[in-house]
Amino acid sequence: MSSRARRLVRRLRRLGLRLRRRAGRLAAAWRSSMQLRVISTALVIGLAAVALLSAFLASTIRDGLFEQRIDQVLAESTRSTVQAQATFNSATATSTAQVQQLLNDMIPALQVSGPGGRDVFLLRSRSNSISSSVLEPNTAPQLRGLISDDLRSSTAEADGQRWQPVAIPVGAGSVPGVMVGSTVEVPASGTFELYYLYSLQSEEETLAFMQQVLGTAGLVLVAFLGVITWMVTRQAVAPVQRAAEVAERLADGHLDERLVVRGEDEMATLARSFNEMAESLQDQIQRLDELSTVQRRFVSDVSHELRTPLTTVRMASEMIYEGREDFEPVVKRSAELLVNQLDRFEDLLADLLEISRFDAGAAVLDAESRDLRDVVNSAIDQAMPLAERKGVWLTGEFDDGSASADIDPRRVERVVRNLLVNAIEHAEGGPVEVRVAVNPMAVAVRVRDHGVGLARDEVGHVFDRFWRADPARARTSGGTGLGLAISLEDALLHGGWLEAWGRPGMGASFRLTLPRRAGIVLTTSPIDLVPQRAADEVVPGAARHDENGPSSLPAVHDLASAHPLTGEIPAQGEHGNQVEVR
């Protein structure tokens, strides 16, 4: 292929692309605007109708116009021919010169006899066998060629008149005309053919004018049609557009927004129905709001009502506990139990109230820019005494560089403390590893233990309220059973994730991922939920979709696709389990 051809192909391709793009834009406008569709359809149909009508009218007019003129022309020629024949019959000319004179006089008389001009040709008939030197006179020698052989022969054969449409050359163009032929008997010279040439120019002009008028009228009609359609659709579309706008405002939370109801027509009905819908929506939302307020109020009241007597009981128990050395052993032990269990009761009450606050939607994020490492450090400090008591080795591995994020330090610290306490209690003396990592979008902390671990069905339940890994096991750990449920709520309140992974005998791993700024939607976490070493230890493909996720959780996904190490289809046998909550 030559370079020129290639250039041409390229240009064509570019043109095609541009056309496609333009077509795409047009198609989009077509789809998105009902008004455009209706107007274009009306215009196309209107244009077609007007074109058809004009064509029909034009042809009818033309036919009528010409037929009438032809009739008139034929009648006129007949009359003239009869008159000429009469003149010839009554003539007494016998010599060639006399006949010539007769013919020469006849021609101008015939030319002016009718209304309007015509040209006249007198030709000797071909079948005329009388030899004569009479010349064939005419009024327009240059137009003689318009008399065709066909016409001549048919005129010669027929009795009456024959006619044929012709084009009369005028300047560079031509005008339509009619050539009418008939035969006359000239004295002493035999049969002659008499031809009249009528110009139809005035009819042609009339026709052109009519066509012009028709065309203009058609265009005006189509334009009117467009305007009318536009106005009609405007009337129909405008209320719909208004309704759409108001619906959008409603969706944005402006519940007081209403449509204006005018008149009694369909649009007014639409507006009324729309307003009723908005009204009922507003009612419902208000009722829900009130319900939520009542709920919050109730929680607050319960809080106060329970807390005041609890304070008294607590103070009394402390007083009794202070003096326990003076009591009998049974009473002394009772005092100790009383104080311990009051602590638990208090924790439980506090957690219950916290959960109710989440349920009522009354939990507020008190975010500030903090370094996650500081928060985690503080949580580790608080968990240290417990770790020492349980003989658990606690290690922290923090990324260098700032791990600052907009977080509620109280809540995040609570989550991490919770995860730490959980890990320490289930570590069975093994190490607990804390890792903090960052990426540009998120900060994350992972708490990993190597203790009893979690079974397949347990992973899905760790965030359930009051759920315990082993119901048969004594409740030595004193937790309220709400810790992880609250932690999950805290994570969700930040727009973050709290995920769990576990495998029996291999320990468990919890990962908290938080967006660095409000509004960031998390897509990945800076740390793997499953530590690489653990994933390598077992069959690859340790991910499992957990369908039995707690119903209160927003969604339960499979991590398989997100995790390169565990990306294969799970095989039968020993699997790790993980559940992800986002």
Next chain:
Amino acid sequence: MKSRVLVVDDDTALAEMIGIVLKTEGFDPVFCADGDSAIGVFRSSAPDVVLLDLMLPGKDGTEVCRQIRAESGVPIIMLTAKSDTVDVVLGLESGADDYISKPFKPKELVARIRARLRRTDEPAPERLAIGDLEIDVTGHRVMRGGATIPLTPLEFDLLVALARKPWQVFSREVLLEKVWGYRHAADTRLVNVHVQRLRSKIEHDPEVPEIVLTVRGVGYKAGAAQT
């Protein structure tokens, strides 16, 4: 001399229990069970510290707080069953110095009362300057151009803590420890609310503070002395 503590609480059992605890700790408790009579009892008993329940029959606790604050700088500790932000902030804004949420331990209560009362061992006369203010630490006075600005003891302590080390930025946690006597991390809203209150009294324009400056992300520091 025993310190007198006014306990304003409608729950008689709790009030009695607090009374027992306070007596064993060597305080002299006085009781009042409703909001309407609180101010009268306060005037007649002249306590050294007030324990005030926020939910009271009759006058609301915050209203009582405001009344007491209007005529005295005596330390007020709120007893609250609600630890929700709004309630606590409302109480602090109406003039309370500190709050303690129910249920509390006797030791905790006593520690808070002691912290509010500790302010006896003033050393040698000390005068500080911060912004265009002059602070007479011993005389417990703050003056601007010779005129005294009335501050509550807690606000005074807060100002002095900042003014003593004008080169240092204090985190909210450090201020909680220095001024309120908390040893563990506690509610930093206490600091925020009291800084606002202090600013409204000493700043020319509380919106553009020149004396107690905020250091974003860290805490507060004293403005430079102008003399």
